[in-house]
Amino acid sequence: MRHNNANRKFGRKTDQRRALLRSLARELFLQGKIITTEAKAKEVRPFAEELITIARENTLASRRVVTAKLGNNPIVPKLVGTIAPKYVGRNGGYTRVIKLDRRPSDGSKMAVIELV
Numbered sequence: 001m002r003h004n005n006a007n008r009k010f011g012r013k014t015d016q017r018r019a020l021l022r023s024l025a026r027e028l029f030l031q032g033k034i035i036t037t038e039a040k041a042k043e044v045r046p047f048a049e050e051l052i053t054i055a056r057e058n059t060l061a062s063r064r065v066v067t068a069k070l071g072n073n074p075i076v077p078k079l080v081g082t083i084a085p086k087y088v089g090r091n092g093g094y095t096r097v098i099k100l101d102r103r104p105s106d107g108s109k110m111a112v113i114e115l116v
Contacts, residue, residue, distance in 0.1 A: 033114030041111040052094045055084035
């Protein structure tokens with residue numbers, strides 16, 4: 001039984017799912033918005049918002065936590081230095097998910113996730 005297991009599995013093992021969320025979050029921070037399936041967009045949203053909340057503090061400890069969650073990546077200084085300071089006065093709600101038409105090839109629900 002899957003009681004209280006709310007996260008989506010995407011048919012992947014834990015390390016693959018974690019890598020998927022990391023790469024989606026990285027691209028979101030690099031490009032500002034990405035087009036993906038609705039389920040992936042809804043799953044990456046809390047992951048990305050948590051990273052922004054942690055990065056808003058701009059301390060060494062917060063940089064290390066963000067680096068641990070995103071991996072050693074050049075996006076971390078950009079997240080801490082330019083993206084997170086824009087949301088200092090905001091209490092959550094840093095991203096927006098907009099639903100799109102279904103994908104023609106397989107009919108998957110598509111969505112755009114973007115930084116507000």
